[in-house]
Amino acid sequence: xxxxxxxxxxxxxxxxxxxxxxxxxxxxxxxxxxxxxxxxxxxxxxxxxxxxxxxxxxxxxxxxxxxxxxxxxxxxxxxxxxxxxxxxxxxxxxxxxxxxxxxxxxxxxxxxxxxxxxxxxxxxxxxxxxxxxxxxxxxxxxxxxxxxxxxxxxxxxxxxxxxxxxxxxxxxxxxxxxxxxxxxxxxxxxxxxxxxxxxxxxxxxxxxxxxxxxxxxxxxxxxxx
Numbered sequence: 001x002x003x004x005x006x007x008x009x010x011x012x013x014x015x016x017x018x019x020x021x022x023x024x025x026x027x028x029x030x031x032x033x034x035x036x037x038x039x040x041x042x043x044x045x046x047x048x049x050x051x052x053x054x055x056x057x058x059x060x061x062x063x064x065x066x067x068x069x070x071x072x073x074x075x076x077x078x079x080x081x082x083x084x085x086x087x088x089x090x091x092x093x094x095x096x097x098x099x100x101x102x103x104x105x106x107x108x109x110x111x112x113x114x115x116x117x118x119x120x121x122x123x124x125x126x127x128x129x130x131x132x133x134x135x136x137x138x139x140x141x142x143x144x145x146x147x148x149x150x151x152x153x154x155x156x157x158x159x160x161x162x163x164x165x166x167x168x169x170x171x172x173x174x175x176x177x178x179x180x181x182x183x184x185x186x187x188x189x190x191x192x193x194x195x196x197x198x199x200x201x202x203x204x205x206x207x208x209x210x211x212x213x214x215x216x217x218x219x220x221x222x223x224x225x
Contacts, residue, residue, distance in 0.1 A: 004054040004139060008146035011047035014040070015150055020157035037097070055143040064136035074130035079209055081130070084123030084181070086205035087112045087197060091119070094173055095158055103162075103169040109176045111196040114185060117177040118158065124151035155179045 018024055019040060028036045066074070091112045094102045102108050112119045128148035132141055159179075162170045178184035185192050216222070 001058050001138065001142070004051070004058045004142050007047065007050040007054040008142050011044075011051055011146055012150050014043050014047060016153065016157070020153075020161075024161075051143060051146060055139055058139035058142075060137040060139045062137045063141075066134040066136060071134050074134045077126045077130040081123040081126035082209040082212070083202065083205045084112075084116070084119040084126070086123075086208055087201045088119030088123060090201050090204065091197075093117065093119075094170075095162065100162070100166065103166050103173055108173050109190055111193070111198070112201075113177055114190045114192060114196070116179060116181040117174070118155040118179055119181075121151045121154045122179070122181055124148075 018027070024036070031039075092102060093111075093113050094100055094108055095113075095117055116122050124147055128144045128151065131144040132148065135141075135144065156179075159170075159174065163174070176184065176190050178187070178189070182192075184190050212219075
């Protein structure tokens with residue numbers, strides 16, 4: 001368990017203490033943007049690998065057993081999470097690294113950004129929360145909790161960086177969008193446009209979810225529900 005805690009602390013720490021602070025700018029000034037991104041990507045991948053290995057080696061002390069109703073609710077959360085993750089990954093948005101220039105467009109708020117300006121991270125939050133609910137053991141809480149905590153904090157760290165970098169352009173974009181899915185739509189700050197999202201992205205998300213559902217036992221050694 002100690003190794004799993006260390007892995008979780010490392011994974012969260014590099015994002016909060018390096019990527020989420022002025023230290024990032026210092027490193028970029030020293031080595032350049034692309035080398036920084038390459039090194040940080042390697043650190044992130046290494047952190048995930050460390051987490052996975054530590055999770056597999058940890059003792060899984062059960063705290064609670066999820067009833068069938070919770071398992072079904074968790075499955076629904078994971079499905080919604082897959083929609084947000086896949087659509088978010090296949091849609092260029094101003095919150096994506098390298099796509100910040102989209103803020104200069106008159107119609108910066110399009111597609112999934114109408115729902116959330118951080119769809120990928122919101123999807124990870126739902127995915128992690130669902131897995132914590134159905135895997136009631138200490139190791140799973142630490143493992144999935146690491147992703148949950150980082151994905152929960154991540155939007156605020158990204159918003160802060162974009163606000164400092166892009167000023168009024170970012171402020172205009174933020175005023176029309178929300179972190180919480182559908183919050184801006186319900187508040188009347190923009191409107192839902194299914195056509196902008198693209199049915200192919202939704203179909204791809206459903207296909208990816210179906211694939212993980214079918215192969216989950218083979219990939220991870222346990223069934224979905």
